[in-house]
Amino acid sequence: MTPALQSRPDVFDTVIVGAGVMGATTALFLARGGQKVALVDREDMFRAASGVNAGTLTLHMTRAQLIPHAIRGREMWLDSATWLGEDVGAIATPGLSMAFTEAEEELLRQRAQVRQDMGAPIEVVSPEEAIQIEPGVNPAIRAAAYCALDGHIPTYRVGAAYARALRQAGVTIIENSPVETITPATGGGYDIRISNRVQPVQGRRIVLSTGAWLEKMLGWLGYNIPIRCLINQLVVTETLPPVMGSVLSIANGLLSLKQFANGSVLIGGGWQGEGNIHQGGTRVIPENLRGNVRLAQYVVPRLDEAQILRVWLGLESETPDAMPLIGALTPDDDAFVVGCVHSGFTSGPYMGRLLAERILGGNPDLSPFDPTRFSSLAATGTRS
């Protein structure tokens, strides 16, 4: 890095593009580590995936290889008062994944086994035991996988807590500022051009944490990684008397069901809606609404008393191998990415903290997430 750039006070040490859980956590720990940090988002912060997802803390649905990270992420959420400065309302509950057919039972045992091997405290229990844990479930279950370490968070509360923590840590928050281009600056670092702003935001290094929008931005840096955008449907009910106390799912992973403290039940699981992130706008597919809600009602029959209050769609991004992208994009260590983490809300804060640790000079093991692993595409981001 050139001395000229080093001495410019208006240049940020790190500019993070994408103000969701991963970007914001990276920003927070970098700022606490002494860096001058800017956090940029195309909308208000935490309005995309991080603000509207199901808030499930789950080891059942997390990819097996990410279990250790999910366990740490979950611990961070439950301990948010300590490191974020505010209790975001994370609740620890058991999690039950259920099987209703022979094929599902087989899948359930298989998925439980690989997760056990990765350190998840998951065991397969009998229908009787499952009903004892969760009396509200359909007695037609054949088997259930029980995990002591699940839970949930009222997602919408998280953004406010981060906003306060980031401001306290001195992070410059630049909201409603879509980034148009990112280009290497003369003398090192990057120019981040934002719509409706004459001057670019300048950073000695950048972190991309834009979830579904990563494909486009990685393209600017010479990476061609196809990123699939999932459009996940969520359904919330009006408040109900208590009908369940744990987080419920089914063997194939396509249901998440929980009841919040206020009595409303949230139905998710990754049933798809339609939409295009570049043109904007998403829409509910009626058959998928019906399928998702039928599944929920089948699992907890008392949901037949519920009123559907709202349906919405949230985005999730996925790489070709469904594994995260976390780490350096350039040999110069001046461009990084964090994202595409399956069930990323659970592990998100831990992933963000790991990247901050890496940028601050630590050496956490990020090798399984190396963004240059898509080999034919790798190293194109090298700066000349």
Next chain:
Amino acid sequence: MSNPDFSPVTVIGGGIAGTTSAIALARHGLPVTLIDEQPTAGGQIFRAPSPYARQTVPPNHEFSGGDALRHKLTASSVDVRFSTRAWGLSPTLALDLIGPDGIDQLPPSTVVVANGATERFLPFQGWTTPRITGLAGASILMRNGGTLPGQTVVVAGSGPLLFSVAHQVLELGGKVAAIVDAGHRSDWLRLGAMLSLDPARLTQATSWMLRLRKAGIPIHHRAHISAVQETETGLLLNVSEMDHPERRHVYASEAAACGYGLKPSTLITRTAGVQHRHDPVGGYLEPVTDLAGRTCRPDLYVTGDAAGIRGMAVARLRGLITAHAIAQDRSVISGETYETLTRAPLRQLRRLEAVSRRMLPLMNAGSAIPAHLQDETIVCRCERVKAATLRSAIKAGAEDLNQLKAWTRCGMGPCQGRMCEDSARGLLMAVCGKTSEDAGSFTARMPFFPLPLTAVTGTFAYSDIPLPKAAPL
């Protein structure tokens, strides 16, 4: 002229505008379906009275006008679907309905949105106490149910509905303790001067005012209810004057009816993605339309008060003109026929619109109230969110309505923000100096109202559920 297009048209809302439009569309030979949540046509103004109300409420224009409209509808070829509500809308304008036979979807068609207006409500300390209703709700209770909200009523808020409701209370033998109006007296006088353009309204207004004056009812202008307490016999209401905060008045009554004018119902038009704008005079969001109700979507028209509040007479004319415009856009009638058919209604419309626009500032006279809400006042009733909570979230950086909703739950409840949106926006504008455009609107989401879960699920077996393939291991 190209080939006429006789594909179906769906009218949402069986009030004056929607029913008039549906009948005229059917006369043009178009296949029309009319959807309304009530068991018969009429909407809010021409709502069919209960048998009890027919006996107790003196004959009036709303009863006779409504009966005539319903009679015409019955004689038409319009396919009616009553007791049916639209709860969702796809981008192609397929309509999700729920009616007496459960849920149903209408395939995409040209849609005429005629779902009218929503009453604007602004909170005050203690407003969630029982026996406080909206003005529109009180009016329906009296006119169509023949029942008083209480033997003595304080009528508060803004706009012409104040005097209509006060008059109805007297008509049913009740007492009006006071009329509390946020508007200037001089605005009313200016409106009165213009009413010569609308003789029907002038006659009605004169008879109301004479009767209210004869009853000796105190009227406070530039005033609002600032707090209410429940007592053993009813309510104790504090009334504050906006320009003289030190002047306070206290009234006791059994009930209070309070509303701050009307705003177009925009959940459906916002979901359909048509362009909207903030009307600074009306103080509300309205879809951008031309005189005939055309929007930026060629398959979606908006008519009646849903296109901007203009009242009953304009709603009828708009409904008629929209129907003719659709017939012309479909090449069912020629441009010349359109001109001939709309000449007289358009002339009338222009005359009446001038009067109607004068009503808007009177309806919007309470716009400064949200800025001064006491910290302890509940703004969002569904989620019990107080003004103090909103103020502190705004100061912490929630500078648009949707971020404010996420951070506080304001607007997340069953009413989907219909009650709290105006006051939350007013607080935002006051605390951080945003314009109403920048403050935004709550994102419209389906279902448009709480929907029984079983209406969606129906009868099914586990094997009927099309389970997607398993998530990656």
